[in-house]
Amino acid sequence: MAMEGRPVRLVLDSSVLLEPSASADGGGGSGEVALAPGAEALLRRLRYSNLGVAICYPEGFLERIASLYSFGYSPLPATSGNCSPNDLMLEWSRTSSCFYVTSSIDQSLFSELRNQDWRVLSVDPRELIFFSGPGNDCGELIKDPEVFKVSRLQELLLTLATLIKREIGSSSVLVVGYLMKQSREEDYAKAKVDMVLHKVTDEIVKIDPNSSFEFPKGISFSAGMSEIIRPSLNRFVEEHPDFCIIDPFRNIYPLLDRHQIQQILVQLQECGTEGKPRLRAPHSLKVNNFHDGKLEKQLAEAKLSFPLIVKPQVACGVADAHNMALVFKFEEFSNLTVPLPAVLQEYIDHGSKIFKFYVIGDKVFYAVKTSMPNASFLKSSSGGEPLTFNSLKTLPVATKEQLLETRVQDSKLDTTLVEEAAKSLKELLGLTIFGFDVVVQEGTGDHVIVDLNYLPSFKEVPDTEAVPAFWDAIRLTYQSKIGKSHT
Template sequence: MRTPATDIWARLSGASLSHARLQVQVQASSPAAPKCGSANAEQKARNRTQAWEIGISLPKPWPWGGLYDSCWMPPSSSIPPPLGRRRRWHCGPGWRSCCGGCATPTLAWQSAMQRACQLMSGNLSPTELMLEWSQTSFCFYVASRVDKGLISELQNQNWRVLSVGNECNIDVPGVLNVQRLQELVLTLASLIKREICGSSVLVIGYIMKKSREEDFAKRGAFPIYPSKDSLIFVPLSFELPLSLQLQEVDMVLHKITDEIVKIDPNCSIDFPKGISFSAGMSEIIRFVEEHPDFCIMDPFKNIYPLLDRLQIQKILVRLQELGAEGKPKLRAPYSLKVDNFHDGELDKHLAEANLSFPLIVKPQVACGVADAHNMALVFQTEEFSNLSVPLPAVLQEYVDHGSKIFKFYVIGDKVFYAVRDSMPNARFLKSSSGGEALTFNSLKTLPVATKVQQLQTGAQDSKLLDANLVEEAAKFLKGLLGLTIFGFDVVVQEGTGDHVIVDLNYLPSFKEVPDSEAVPAFWDAVRQAYELRRGNAQG
């Protein structure tokens, strides 16, 4: 059974395990009558979900690295393990003796960690354990119900106490009341910045779909305790007034395309005209328009061109400016926009665009809608009949590339790349098509070359890639797009050696880049983006 605090717990403890900046203890208990003195209150207590409390310990002093990582809770709790690499609980109150695997401490914190393990494997109650924390930490206590005795004791030990909700309606001096659970993370971030860390810390509010947030959190990219770049990350909730939340953050990190509801493809050259966003995203857009000095990463107008494959094509065509003698040709794929698949002069238009079969057919709208990734590989004109790819569409040359694709990621001023298996050469695809267009979803059902096909073609070796040339292109695109984080795909054409950039997207997951490199680069990029935006606003 999940408690109301499960999502908050997962977010807090996930940040802890990833970055060793937080210790979190949750003591879940059966519903108990609050000390309100009424039978009605007792009945409400029996009816409501499991009560919960969270203790948060921020070690002091904090040397921005080398802190120990520990997270524990009683084994009877129904709350699932936190996000992180180790999906199991460590030792804790009521648990077996410490196995020494609670964390990997540095020498500076060895004695503190040993003391923590002794406490956890002993017979101390959760309350006694939390009181012990205050000897070496700045501590917060958050609860869904008020226990005056415990709160008084914690306050005497300099704990900051927060209550969530006001079921008991008891006014306790020094207790900060948070009306709704969704406010908790932002409230904690604001307190950490204001009362512990100071103005040098930036609170970054983020908006993205849940699965994307979880991917970033699993990698430790969203700590609630300041990162080495003095960043705290908090989710913005559409269930709460956004204007108040935006006043508490220094910058917004967004994946605006996650909040697209509908796109009119006929308005693509005039985006954002024709785009319907969620109500929450629309409110953020209005807020930014009304507060031009407010920092966002990145400006919405810089992202709109990447929603349209025709606009992407026009951007990539400019890569020819980087041509140099003795280097491979760096280019965009040959392409043609079509509004219908039954144009009597289609063959003529294909020849004018330097296109020949096979062709890959893509919707002009590049992302943000369900069918943006529904594509087809067409081997002859007749196969355009009954094609299910949405119109308008872009016809693009299919580049034989030895079944390897190079995924490049620009994260601030750093460029990374990884090699992945890709679609086989056209002759293999044609032999398996059965005389029909081959349809697929590029995110879900992309036909990847088999081992046998790779052996028969001699899969492209990464040595064939001119990484320096592509890194030069990455810097060129960064200046052209005005984006902090983006990605693009490169294939090396068999025979010619042309380096063809076939895709361009904003804020990719960069999951192929090791966490040890990607996460620090991500934090650096966020900090640099803020300083650049703030400098431009003040200039």
């Protein structure tokens, strides 16, 4: 968050960040001092914002916290129990848009801050009241309409963003929210990007692949998602039809199922022209068990031959979605532990090189990464057993020696062909941001899409390219949504 042409300063009073007992005694005692619920998450998010943040506290615990999160440290002088802005804060008021956040009530401080054009926010679940007389515990309770009330610390950033937008007074500024697990949130925050969309798959705890795959049937979400977030969001969308979700849950749903992913990829078979490489989906077969007497015949009908890579049908959101195996002969199905139902997919020798494509709105980026070695290397090290691995943690990657042996057969990537496929996928999926993996088959030169996923991390794309594309994609999707709602 940032104001256009004018910086934003945010000062957090200690009463907002500390447990009430710690705030009451100043936090300087010998007892352990703890952050209030939600304070750690707030500090983590502010660390990567464009706001100038300072913590007001005389000494001790919060000074260490400020240093940990790379914030400025601004001690706030106190006289007879009353705080007053220091010289630094007064200087900020002349050059910046300033916000002061507190959970304690002090009318004289509020008045002085407002006289210096500060905005005051109070985080308190109760109705905002304060004592009219400084230091008078029995003073008259009165309300202050000029103090912005925030009932929970978790609502502070959204309230602050709304106030900043109001001060800018521009329709070009969008206030957006996000929902995802902490690790993915930090991936985006470190790139100076406040997250603007959800990754609902991070909140999935169980998927029943035998149910009808029509959102949200067959999916069990985390308690917070099931009981609070998703119902509230659904109600909000129903009440505000112009509201834009990037991307709708139903559009992401097919990417939870590897069998559905295969069906989507098959629709790209027309990509490519005569005399040039062909883009295709890998040959595959869905199976409900590994002991079906018809399995051998089904493999032949699906144009599948060994080795085969065996993947759970459930593609993401559950613990064993990435537990896979490479099977070199039919007998190895007998003791296979890959979760069922599963998708059997041809293993493609690709010179240990995989091309990771990222689609951000109308922009397409890619990176080259070392991948699994050719099947002959894997078979020699398997010991006559299926090779089991987790594709996120224990993926067998080619060694330097194996890379040298396959370099002479290195196939070139046809970027134009894959970019055409990316545009087709964008239309088929109805998504703003997604990724897919391509390998180039040795010998044939076929370009084969072996994986498709929603909201990848974009770690391989430079921030100077990914961040502008990211914001452009968000804005264009929003404008498209608003434009359709007004026609």
